Amino acid sequence: FCAYxxxxxxxWSGESEYLQLKVRDVHDGHGAMExxxxxxxxxxxxxxxxxxxxxxxxxxxxxxxxxx
Numbered sequence: 001f002c003a004y005x006x007x008x009x010x011x012w013s014g015e016s017e018y019l020q021l022k023v024r025d026v027h028d029g030h031g032a033m034e035x036x037x038x039x040x041x042x043x044x045x046x047x048x049x050x051x052x053x054x055x056x057x058x059x060x061x062x063x064x065x066x067x068x
Contacts, residue, residue: 005011 005013
C-alpha cells in the first residue's frame, strides 16, 4: 500500500500497487554545484573583508606617518 500527496493537492491519494518515487532538488539536479558556489562566495567575502581591513590599516598608518 502506498499513499502520496502532490504539491497541488492536499489530499492523500488512494491505494496504489506501483509507485515510483523520484526526488529532485530545486536546481534540477545540480545540487552539488550549489556547494561549490557557496564555497566560492565564502572565499570571496572573506578575501574582500581582509582586503578592506588591510586597506584601512594602510591609509591609517600613511595618515599617521605624514602628520609627524
